[in-house]
Amino acid sequence: MNLLRLLVLLFCLGGINTAFAGLEKFDFSGNVDEERYKELILELRCLVCQNQSLGDSDAELAHDLRREVYDLMNSGQSDDQIVDFLVTRYGDFVLYNPPVKPDTYLLWFGPFALLVIGILVLLRTVRQRQKQTAPEISAEEQARLNKILADADAANSNSNREPRS
Amino acid sequence: MPRFFRYLTPLLVFLAMAALLYKGLSLDPKKVPSPLVDRPAPAFALPELHSPEIQLSDADFKGQVSLLNVWATWCVSCRQEHRLLMALERQGIPIYGLNYKDERDAAIRWLQQFGDPYKAVAFDADGRVGIDWGVYGTPETFVIDKQGIVRYKHIGPLTTESFDRDIRPLIEKLRGATG
Numbered sequence: 071m072n073l074l075r076l077l078v079l080l081f082c083l084g085g086i087n088t089a090f091a092g093l094e095k096f097d098f099s100g101n102v103d104e105e106r107y108k109e110l111i112l113e114l115r116c117l118v119c120q121n122q123s124l125g126d127s128d129a130e131l132a133h134d135l136r137r138e139v140y141d142l143m144n145s146g147q148s149d150d151q152i153v154d155f156l157v158t159r160y161g162d163f164v165l166y167n168p169p170v171k172p173d174t175y176l177l178w179f180g181p182f183a184l185l186v187i188g189i190l191v192l193l194r195t196v197r198q199r200q201k202q203t204a205p206e207i208s209a210e211e212q213a214r215l216n217k218i219l220a221d222a223d224a225a226n227s228n229s230n231r232e233p234r235s
Numbered sequence: 236m237p238r239f240f241r242y243l244t245p246l247l248v249f250l251a252m253a254a255l256l257y258k259g260l261s262l263d264p265k266k267v268p269s270p271l272v273d274r275p276a277p278a279f280a281l282p283e284l285h286s287p288e289i290q291l292s293d294a295d296f297k298g299q300v301s302l303l304n305v306w307a308t309w310c311v312s313c314r315q316e317h318r319l320l321m322a323l324e325r326q327g328i329p330i331y332g333l334n335y336k337d338e339r340d341a342a343i344r345w346l347q348q349f350g351d352p353y354k355a356v357a358f359d360a361d362g363r364v365g366i367d368w369g370v371y372g373t374p375e376t377f378v379i380d381k382q383g384i385v386r387y388k389h390i391g392p393l394t395t396e397s398f399d400r401d402i403r404p405l406i407e408k409l410r411g412a413t414g
Binding site for chain 2: 118120130131134135138157159160161163
């Protein structure tokens, strides 16, 4: 029963993965390579459904922009030129893969900066621990410690002599 | 007191994070900054809504500070801001319309019914000019200066409050500028 459920679930997930939302029937026999087209629209972000790519979104604007991408490809533009076309109109927001520039330094390098800070803190902590020497204890404390240890030894040897009865 | 400071660090880090995230809460992710701002208005040539034989183009914006309002009859929030547009027209602010992905008859009927605040309306049936202007959600309103340069973009319906805060002072300033 559980196996059946799992299979149904996996089947549905597979469906989600491969479905392009209501893709238009474009003619891929000419200039436009279908693989290249599909790859590009999955890298571009839809402005209406902001967490979907152009390839996934069924928004009206996504339809229009897919047609635009297709037409640009058909007229022989490169992927970079098509991306530029969209960025000059909609900004970097359309890119799922944001360019490295001063605005995005924090985004690109922030995690590495945090990693470096983390390593430095770790190193410092470890060094400080190493430097710490055992605290000195007074004669009185030493005597008490010796007594506790002696008692423990005695208790141990007792229990060894008489294993569980 | 370095020791005191050391105990305070987590608190300070927490406060900084809280301030950052709080700021993030007040930002609307639906409002995408337009790369058009401070660039010349994208070139276009479209038939006018009422008189298709007349061509409207980006050249029509020059010589005055004007608004370009992107609207459609299927756009509910366009209704919401319409009354304000009518008021702005009475105040002498030139407003151009970009009728986006609409039907001519429906658009003309809409303007007859609710009033026509526009100096002229460009009819963009297939939305291609809309794409050139980076339109992704109607209504959108652009402020264009005397040289035909886009100076501001408002996304979503205009309200009296947002207009008086963000747009009116800008229009005054641009009107004062020479050129």
